[in-house]
Amino acid sequence: MAAHSGAGGVGLGHVGIAIAGKAVAICFLAGICTAILAPGLPPSVLRWVGLLAGLLLWLANPRWRWLGALLTGMAWAWLHAGWGLDQQLPLALEGREVSVVGVVTSLPQHEIRRTRFQLQIDGDTAQSAGLQGRTVQVSWYDDFGVTEPGPRIHVRAGERWRLNLRLRAPRGLINPGGFDAERHALAQGIAASAIVRQVPTPQRLSAPAGLGAWREQMAARITAQVPTGSSRYVQALALGDTRGLGEADWQVLRATGLTHLIAISGFHVGMVALCAAWMVAGIWRLLPWCGRYCPRPQAVAIGALIGATVYAAVAGFGLPTVRTVLMVAVVVLARLGRRPVDVAASLALAALAVLCLAPLSVLTAGFWLSFAGVAWLLWCLPERGHWLGSFLSAQRVATLGLLPLTVLLFGQASAIGPVANLLAIPWWSLVVVPLALLGTALEAVSNGAGGLAWRASAWCFDLSWPLFQALGSGRYALWWLPEPAWFALPLALLAAIWMLLPAGTPGKYLAVLLWLPLCLPWRDRPRDGAFELITLDVGQGLAVLVRTGQHSLLFDAGPAVADGFDAGERVVVPALRALGVQQLETLVVSHGDHDHAGGVAAVQTVLPAHSLWAPPGLALQSEAGPTCGAGQAWQWDGVRFEFLHPTPGFPYLGNESSCVLRVQGRYGTALLTGDIGEVIEQRLLKQVPAKLHADVVLVAHHGSGGSSSRAFVAATGARLALISNGHGNRFGHPRPDVVRRWQRNGAEVLATADSGALQVWLGEGGLQVRERRIWRSRLWDAAERARAAAILSDIKNAATAPEG
Known part of the structure; x- marks a missing residue:
């Protein structure tokens, strides 16, 4: 038997x-x-x-x-x-205002000008058709003279609200090195983005309730009981609440490779599961009669699973915590069934469970870093050995194994990350985090009981943080790497596997060569007399990169709003890094409007240009630099750059003072026009008519009706007209009659709102153009293209109509 x-x-x-x-x-x-x-x-x-x-x-x-x-x-x-x-949002609701009732499901992020949160709309039939049960990302703006961040708009997690929202389907900017907002929305199940309208007045329908409300309340208690600024780190380590961390904090964490530790990780969940198992084992030893109802090994396993699940809930069920809970669950089920199971099998079952429940989690960086990290350790580390040797080996495996994914996902690599992790992992995971968790557990039992443990956790964290700040501030702490080719990742993974093979494996040092396509990708720079022009997708604004063989020029730096979105920081700088631009020789600010000059400060902070050109009379951060005047010219690598406007003595008049730059190479010419209107176009037609002819023209003023006069369009003879505009912008740019005018003159018209970043080459192969949204076409782009086609159908119909 x-x-x-x-x-x-x-x-x-x-x-x-x-x-x-x-x-x-x-x-x-x-x-x-x-x-x-x-x-x-x-x-x-x-x-x-x-x-x-x-x-x-x-x-x-x-x-x-x-x-x-x-x-x-x-x-x-x-x-x-x-x-x-x-x-996602039905087309019929695009741009409309609707009244909805829903529950705040995320921890609200309180910024200087707005509060952001996710709202789960009720599923009843009283809600607008097509919105029942869906999640929207809400921005509630508060511009009443507030200058400090804080919860002026008192939205709390778990509250029910009646709000009047203006809705838009998820849509993002498409650029090299840029954040993919559409992928993020699909992975998170976000149906739309929304802005709260103040009329009618928003109504709070119920008080905070649920797990989210408890987490926010606990975060507030940490802030109240930890007087130092380190309370934000205790919130992150105890609750997974990173709302208090600023850009400076994240910069240090990225530079030192410690971002995986500051929020709750799978290792922390494992520690809690182990502690819960010890507690249950202790109880069963003190009360032997408990074994009559449940054997001690099974009780210990169940206790570990309960502890891991509760802690994952406290952390908001982030992917690393869910992965660890599932792995613990597999081991527990095997123990309850009295069947052996190894760690690798439990990892495989956990991955299957996650992918069955949420296959789109592969769109998130957390999935890959979480499962790949454990898989590398299981494959490479020996089962037995001295703890110090195992720890050092784990760091080597994690560094080499995860480097390809880190570069591909974030475009960066931390040079001092291994050293920082050697110090942070034992100190934070074995001292700081347990104290933070102890404080949370005590506070959950009795209000005010967790303060001492939280303060001790903050004090221990403060002992180490200055060291990591010093390490992260080094010039070479963080390497930003250009966007690699598609084959770079598999080659780098092969190199990592090769290098982690047992000692004595032949040719291990040759594996370094396989890293080159990822860490030093080949950049096909223009040859002598050729140049490349890249119009970035910055929304309703302008930023154009012009590159010759050895030089780079940036024409405008995108829009920026005070204490809000800064395209210079969010779009231009990441794009320049992804394109391999390490130095800007020249930055031209066409004029002072915020949609052109707003991002200048951010660009100058990270990649300061050798020279900054602007129209006469425009002061930029009190910097005295050269002014762009008609007739000023220079040459780089066989390409001539010349300003055509403003003329000497021309007063600063905003748009009409825009610098007009002509770029002429051996194989073609481009004309960058800023925001000039018809008056300046007529002046140029009289003063320099021969120099207006160009193969590529950046359409003035984003395609507004006050520019692109018939005579000017005809004089350029352009084959390609580029428009930098925001999707669904309130100005209606580009105007249908302007699009029609360029098209009837023989030009192909491309807009960043539809195409994403536009990359144009003028070289030996003639005029070549690449639309990034099409070139890097993604699964969800087909639906987006259909939506865009429907929205722009009226414009296209108008463009084919006779001009009146």
Whole structure:
């Protein structure tokens, strides 16, 4: 009988491996990634057919289970992507104001000018059709002279509100090195972005309730009981609440490679699970009669799972914590079933569980860093050894194994990260975090009981933070790397595997060569007499990079709003880094309007230009620099740069004083016009008519109706007209008649709002252009292109109508 039972156990184990083994999990993940990389969604019928066929192969035929897992992963990801896109804002509600009732589901972020939070709209039929049960990202602006950040708008997590919202579908700027807001919205299940309207007056319908409200209340108690500024770090380590961390804090954390520690990580959840297991074991030893109802090994396992789950809930169920809870759950279930299970198998099952519940989590950086980090450690580290040697080996494995993903996901690498982690991991994880958790547990039992432990945690954190600030402030602490080619990641991963093979493996040092495409990507710079022009997607503003063989010029730096969005910081600087620009020789500010000059300060702080040009009479941060005047010219690498406007003595008149720059190479000419209007266009037609001819023209004033006169358009003879404008901007740029005018003159018209960043080459191959939104087409772009086509149908119809 015993032998029969054992055989049955082995059989069950084999079945489990067949259905949910490590190789199957990898195939399932590969199928999801393949689907996500596809340029569009297949029809709904094919998605369901693929899912059913994949499940049959996976579950019913062991020979084809890997192919079945691959096919199932593809179909499941496509289905979820389709559902997510269907949940996004219906076209009929685009730009409309609607009244909704919903619950605040996130911790509100209180900034200087606004409060941001996620609102889960009620699912009842009283809500607007197409919004029931959906999540929207809400911005509530408060511009009544407030100069300090703080919760002036008293929105709390867990409250129910009646709000009047102006809605827009999720849409982001598409640039090299830029944040992909549309991918983020799809991964997080956000249906729309919204702005609160003050009329009618917003109404709070219920007090805070639920886990989010408890977390926010606990964060407020930490702030009240920890008088030093380090309370924000205790909030992050105890609750996963990083709202209090500023850009300076994140800069230090990025430079030192410690971002994975400042918020609650899987390691912290594991510590809590271990402590819970010890507590249960102690209780069972003190009260032996408890074993009559549940054996001690099973009770310890259940206690560990409960402890891990409770702590993950306190942390807001972030992906690293969920992964650890699932791994603990697999081990606990195996213990309850009295079956062996190794850590690698539990990781595979945890990955399968996460991917089955949320296949679009592969769109987040946290998924890859969380699972890849554990997988590397399991593959490379020995099972036994001295604790110090194991710790050092873990750091080496994590550094080499995760470096390719870090560079690909964030475009950066921390040079002193390994050293900082050697110091931070033992001190923060074994001293600072336990004290923060102890304070939270005591505070949950009795109000005010956690203050001492929280203050001790803050004091211990303060002992180490100055050291990490010093390490992170070094010039070479953080390396920003250019955007690599598609094949750089697999080569770097192969190099990491090669270098982590056992000692004595031949050619390990040659693996360094495989890192070169990732860390030193080839940059195809223009040859002598050629140049490249990149119009960045900065919204309603302008930023254009002009590159020759050895030089770079930035024409304008994008918009910026006081204490708000700064395109210089959020768009221009990351794009310059992704394009491999390490030094700007010249920065031209066409004129002083905030949509052109707003980002100058941010760019100058990070990549200060050797020379800054501006129109006469425009003061930029009290910097005395050269002024752009007609006739001023210079030459770089066989390319001539010349200003055509303003003329000497021309007063500063805002738009009409815009610097007009002509860039002439051996293979073509480009004309950058700023925001000039028809009056200046007529002056240029009289003064320098021959110099207006260009292959590429940056359409003046974002395509407004006051520019691009017929005579000026005809004089340029442009083959390509570029427009830098914001999607759905309130000015209606570009105007349909302006688009029609350029098109009828033989020019192809491209706008950043539709195409993302526009990259133009004028070289030996002639005029070449790349639209980034199409070149880097993503799964969710097909739906976005359909939406954009519908919104712009009136404009296109007007563009084909006769000009009146």
